[in-house]
Amino acid sequence: MTTPTLEVRNLRTHFFTRAGVVKAVDDVSFTIASGRVLGLVGESGSGKTVTGFSIIGLVDPPGRIAGGAILYQGQDLAKLPEREMRALRGNRIAMIFQDPMMTLNPVLRIDTQMIEAVQAHAKVSHAEARTRARDALGMVGIPSPDERLQAYPHQFSGGMRQRVAIAIALLHHPDLLIADEPTTALDVTIQAQILAEVQKLAVNYGTALIWITHDLSVIAGLADEIAVMYAGRIVETGAADAVLDRPVHPYTHGLIGSVPSRNRRGEKLRQIPGTTPSLLRLPPGCAFRTRCPRADAACEQEPLPSQPVPERTVRCFHPLVAVAA
Amino acid sequence: MTTWLIRRLIQALFVVLAMSVIVFIGVHVIGNPVDILISPEADQAERARIIAALGLDQPLWKQYLLFVNDALHGNLGRSFVFNEPALLLIAQRMPATMELAVTAVLMSILFGIPLGLYAGLYPEGAVARTIMAGSILGFSLPTFWVGLMLIMVFAVQLGWLPSTGRGTTAELFGIQWSFLTLDGLRHLVLPALNLSLFNISLVLRLTRAGVRETLPMDFVKFARAKGLTPARVIFVHVLKNIMIPVVTVVGLELGSTIAFAVVTESVFAWPGMGKLIIDSINVLDRPVIVAYLMMIVLLFVTINLVVDLLYTVLDPRVRLEAKG
Numbered sequence: 001m002t003t004p005t006l007e008v009r010n011l012r013t014h015f016f017t018r019a020g021v022v023k024a025v026d027d028v029s030f031t032i033a034s035g036r037v038l039g040l041v042g043e044s045g046s047g048k049t050v051t052g053f054s055i056i057g058l059v060d061p062p063g064r065i066a067g068g069a070i071l072y073q074g075q076d077l078a079k080l081p082e083r084e085m086r087a088l089r090g091n092r093i094a095m096i097f098q099d100p101m102m103t104l105n106p107v108l109r110i111d112t113q114m115i116e117a118v119q120a121h122a123k124v125s126h127a128e129a130r131t132r133a134r135d136a137l138g139m140v141g142i143p144s145p146d147e148r149l150q151a152y153p154h155q156f157s158g159g160m161r162q163r164v165a166i167a168i169a170l171l172h173h174p175d176l177l178i179a180d181e182p183t184t185a186l187d188v189t190i191q192a193q194i195l196a197e198v199q200k201l202a203v204n205y206g207t208a209l210i211w212i213t214h215d216l217s218v219i220a221g222l223a224d225e226i227a228v229m230y231a232g233r234i235v236e237t238g239a240a241d242a243v244l245d246r247p248v249h250p251y252t253h254g255l256i257g258s259v260p261s262r263n264r265r266g267e268k269l270r271q272i273p274g275t276t277p278s279l280l281r282l283p284p285g286c287a288f289r290t291r292c293p294r295a296d297a298a299c300e301q302e303p304l305p306s307q308p309v310p311e312r313t314v315r316c317f318h319p320l321v322a323v324a325a
Numbered sequence: 326m327t328t329w330l331i332r333r334l335i336q337a338l339f340v341v342l343a344m345s346v347i348v349f350i351g352v353h354v355i356g357n358p359v360d361i362l363i364s365p366e367a368d369q370a371e372r373a374r375i376i377a378a379l380g381l382d383q384p385l386w387k388q389y390l391l392f393v394n395d396a397l398h399g400n401l402g403r404s405f406v407f408n409e410p411a412l413l414l415i416a417q418r419m420p421a422t423m424e425l426a427v428t429a430v431l432m433s434i435l436f437g438i439p440l441g442l443y444a445g446l447y448p449e450g451a452v453a454r455t456i457m458a459g460s461i462l463g464f465s466l467p468t469f470w471v472g473l474m475l476i477m478v479f480a481v482q483l484g485w486l487p488s489t490g491r492g493t494t495a496e497l498f499g500i501q502w503s504f505l506t507l508d509g510l511r512h513l514v515l516p517a518l519n520l521s522l523f524n525i526s527l528v529l530r531l532t533r534a535g536v537r538e539t540l541p542m543d544f545v546k547f548a549r550a551k552g553l554t555p556a557r558v559i560f561v562h563v564l565k566n567i568m569i570p571v572v573t574v575v576g577l578e579l580g581s582t583i584a585f586a587v588v589t590e591s592v593f594a595w596p597g598m599g600k601l602i603i604d605s606i607n608v609l610d611r612p613v614i615v616a617y618l619m620m621i622v623l624l625f626v627t628i629n630l631v632v633d634l635l636y637t638v639l640d641p642r643v644r645l646e647a648k649g
């Protein structure tokens with residue numbers, strides 16, 4: 001087996017706030033190979049974005065990576081000097097953000113923002129950088145890109161802004177693209193278009209794609225693997241189809257129950273009762289304990305990752321193995 | 326854009342008109358120059374002759390209309406004291422004040438932005454805290470007191486810099502300037518610093534607040550995610566966003582700096598408009614007072630307009646609205 005594009009091992013990213021330590025990412029591990037798509041799923045506040053920022057090295061104080069390794073082609077990014085990290089950022093590892101309305105600088109023209117991105121990693125002339133920027137805009141489906149380069153972000157719709165951000169992220173054909181819910185803020189048709197486009201581009205360049213979302217239905221047709229996050233931990237990972245068809249962790253099961261799907265049309269949407277616990281005051285043991293229908297005394301201990309079924313890693317004392325069978 | 330400009334110009338005209346009424350009435354309330362100007366020994370006929378010559382026998386509204394009529398012909402009256410056109414008197418003193426005020430504003434940018442940037446980037450450090458504490462002093466210490474202290478320390482105790490007058494001047498465009506000679510520059514330093522202290526504090530705090538507000542923005546993080554150098558992120562992405570409020574405030578402050586130069590000019594015996602107006606108020610030289618105040622009003626209105634125009638250059642979002 002070749003080295004995967006990215007291997008995250010026991011990553012811990014903590015925020016050392018005045019109120020206490022927020023363990024936003026706590027012992028997270030996953031692997032992603034070139035050309036593959038990993039869906040990182042979880043409710044709001046589960047630590048998805050912080051995981052993404054940890055990989056690209058943009059966790060700001062009071063947060064910092066408190067442990068673990070982020071192996072990009074075998075090289076630990078967590079230990080990389082900032083200078084070398086900067087050479088990778090936007091070049092080999094790129095990220096698209098959650099809110100397209102906030103991603104682009106409102107007072108700089110699109111061409112300025114794209115050309116600087118080209119020239120940050122490629123020693124090319126201004127004219128050449130501009131050509132590349134224009135081509136990248138065309139590639140993500142922006143009409144008359146030459147003209148649009150002259151525009152300011154506020155002259156674009158949300159969907160168009162996200163396309164610009166995607167074009168910027170893909171300028172250097174990165175090995176790894178972290179897409180942090182890039183379609184959540186957009187309406188449904190545009191969501192689907194952008195989803196399809198990013199996937200196509202990622203396949204073309206052999207880019208490994210981490211697609212972050214809190215919406216399982218978005219990820220269903222897209223991801224090869226799925227990692228489900230809850231309160232800073234990955235509670236279940238496995239092949240996408242298998243996880244969606246036969247969830248083994250009670251939380252995943254609950255999540256899928258709350259997604260409208262084809263075979264359960266008309267049935268009432270099931271919500272997971274309760275809310276995500278505050279990361280500041282996590283109860284000892286399984287963090288899902290307070291909301292879990294299967295919780296018992298055993299769950300007051302910390303569940304360690306196990307493999308109740310092949311090709312599936314789960315953190316739970318009472319996985320839904322019997323139910324799934 | 327054109328309609329916007331025309332609308333703004335009409336507004337400006339009304340402001341100037343309204344101010345002229347207020348100034349005119351205000352000046353007449355202060356006191357009667359006759360008591361000061363005419364020697365007590367003058368007899369009744371002599372008094373009446375002088376009053377008529379100064380136009381002070383007319384009712385106030387008539388004096389005002391005469392004033393407006395003259396003003397429209399570029400004549401703001403003759404000084405009672407110097408018997409010269411008030412406008413000429415002011416025009417002669419204006420370069421000195423302008424030189425002082427512009428230098429002060431430039432200093433506020435030169436010191437305020439870097440200090441504010443630093444304090445915004447490293448808010449927890451001892452240096453940043455010292456800067457912020459200093460800026461509070463800059464706000465609250467009275468200008469004349471700071472001016473006296475500057476003279477005490479740098480002119481009297483250390484003897485590094487001169488404390489009065491403009492020093493040697495050199496001519497440019499037919500006007501005498503201090504900043505063109507080394508001696509003049511040395512004379513300019515203390516008064517300009519004195520005048521700019523408030524503005525430095527203002528720009529500094531504004532810049533710092535802007536940096537604190539802009540740094541956590543997504544677009545800053547995205548700029549970093551592109552692999553840009555910290556210098557590029559700060560000096561292009563962050564600073565360009567902050568420049569909008571800073572330019573606005575600095576621009577608007579230029580007007581009040583010119584107005585406030587009165588104090589500094591008195592302390593440092595800087596022969597500008599401010600010193601002239603103080604002298605004129607002392608002898609109730611109405612035409613000079615009125616002319617000076619009208620100049621200041623005009624200046625404020627012009628500066629406001631220019632700042633609004635600059636705004637549209639700096640902020641692309643404003644440009645669109647202005648068009649629509």
Ligand SMILES: Nc1ncnc2c1ncn2[C@@H]1O[C@H](COP(=O)(O)OP(=O)(O)OP(=O)(O)O)[C@@H](O)[C@H]1O
Pocket residue numbers: 015017022024042043044045046047048049050051061062063098214279
């Ligand atoms: N600067 C910070 N200081 C303190 N805590 C933080 C900070 N940034 C994030 N956190 C905490 O980290 C946790 C994870 O946040 P994160 O943004 O990764 O969630 P998410 O899964 O991306 O949620 P969403 O779907 O809402 O984007 C949150 O509970 C949040 O409170």
Ligand code: SF4
Pocket residue numbers: 249250251286287288289290292293294295296298299303315316317318319
């Ligand atoms: S460990 Fe216990 S509480 Fe946690 S998910 Fe499994 S059954 Fe539920």
Ligand SMILES: [Mg+2]
Pocket residue numbers: 048049050098180
């Ligand atoms: Mg997020």
